[in-house]
Amino acid sequence: MLEVRGVGRSFGDRRVLHDVTFDVLPGRMTGFVGSNGAGKTTTMRIILGVLSADAGTVRLDGDDLLPEDRRRFGYMPEERGLYPKMRVAEQLVYLARLHGLDQARAKRNTADLLDQLGLGGRAGDTVQSLSLGNQQRAQIAAALVHDPEVLVLDEPFSGLDPIAVETVLAVLKSRADAGAPVLFSSHQLDIVERLCDDLIVIAAGSIRATGSREGLREEHSGQRYELLVAGDASWVREMPGVRVLELADGRALFDVDAPSIAQGVLRRAIAADTVRGFVRMRPSLAQIFREVIR
């Protein structure tokens, strides 16, 4: 488990992180979301030791991280970059060896990973000759080539077409399934919603929400219901304690003060009409996000 505890950081007078605390659990894909400038990249840089924290600690499995422990991390920085004139495979082998792998294993991992990411045929090409999408895949390979035990990926899906997203996702999921904690940031909330098991929301340098995706949705579900009936639903408006938000052709979207009132609406609907659907609305990630960063 990767633990971030009370991390703070200022740049000059500007405080960019304030008491940032969260866990990334093994085997879980943890989405890290926040607006631009919220502190995602700074947090990730501190986890990787590229930047030092003014306060707080980062621990892995209960131990404070030493510089050499960072070799066990796979990192994809927000600012992408590989040596443009170096060949893809050579570059990956070099990075793997800098992380402590021997030559044979570095070569084997490189070949396997390039095949998985659909870059097998480009191994001998220079990075600058690749398309942007393929450069992005090479960058992901660079984060994974040394068999990292923890993955920290800043916007791993940006710049990828939908098929590439699936390819990369499959590779990342396989790492999570093998027990690695995976932390990835994204501003594409729909992608995060689909991919993550756990979620961390940061705004203005502070953590606003953490938890499992479903838990958070449950937590942020209000008393909003949707009723679908065969006939007219306008009677819902007259029910006491109900505020109708939308009403049209047998569909009513309404808020209630208490769950029992919603049950009353359902009972009346069953008595009067054919009920096609009745559901408590659960917020999308985007809605939760907007709510918690307020």
Added chain:
Amino acid sequence: MTAQALPKPVGAPRAKLSAARVIRLVAAREVIARLRSRSFLVSTGILLAIVLGSIVVGGIASANAELPKVAIQRSVINALPDMSGYAQTLVSEVSEVEELVRAGEVDAGIVSNSEVSPLGITVIGLDSIPPGLLAQLSVAPDLRILEPAEQDPFLAYLVALGFGIVFFLSTITFGSTIAQSVVEEKQTRIVELLLATISARLLLAGKVVGNSILSFGQTLLIALFSSIGLLITGQNSVLVQVGPSAAWFVVFFVFGFVLLASMFAAAASLVSRQEDLGAVISPITTLVMLPYFAVIFFNDNPTVLAIMSYVPFSAPVGMPMRLFLGEALWWEPLVSLLVLAVTTGFVIVVGARIYSNALLRTGTRVKLGEALRG
């Protein structure tokens, strides 16, 4: 191997990576990247061709500067001192000697004449006698020169030029190579990935070592080509005279190069784009050029050379030059080397600090003071 099998269980031991191995990996990448660069190979090739060419051409030119020609009557040959400095034509008769002198085929003639001269010879010239020949054939008094010129001033100039050019070219070439490679890593952002893996100090060390190897390699090639050039043109004596000071030069070169390379790397880390590089490295370039010009203009000025031989930036040129001229006492190169080594150590520490602090700051140029404070 499938993806599922790849990650190791969390907490599994990972091979320890020693600092030396990291430096070796980084250095090897630098060397390979440079050796793959066509422009580097072409410029090295041109440089070597110029070195070899100038020595061979110089050697042929000086060999063709003909020896003075002398016609000698056979009967006096045994009475003469060593005449190997002259192209000799041996003839039997005095008239033949006179004919050769008149025809301008020889510069002078030597014939037997035991009646007039106590030496038993007469030297015949057309309108004058080459003074060297006269001196050689005369009985010379005992000579004592109180302050002998130890080295031929022209040779001293050439040696100064040689040390100066080699140091100047190597540090400028590989210093700017290091600077470019530092900025390349900043500009392409790979530096963040590297720093998430290894420390800035090791990265810097690897770069300096890698480029030092290239620079020493190139300098050795220059030395090798110069030696070959001198040997094939028969100028062995130059080799013998320059040899010891050249050995000192190599030692000073190593320290001086590392000193300047660290400065180049630290300066380059302040900027994020190749376009901005010129502004930050020009002060260092000036530091390299000053001793180069100084040694060329002042290689006959012992005071300037003495100062140069202790100032760390010019010692790699100044001290070997003084050793060549025989002006330095035995302990002087050792003291100068110590000064240079201490300075180099200090600059490495400060340079590594600037480098570490400035490396992740992209965008505008980082102020030196900020980089030092961190």
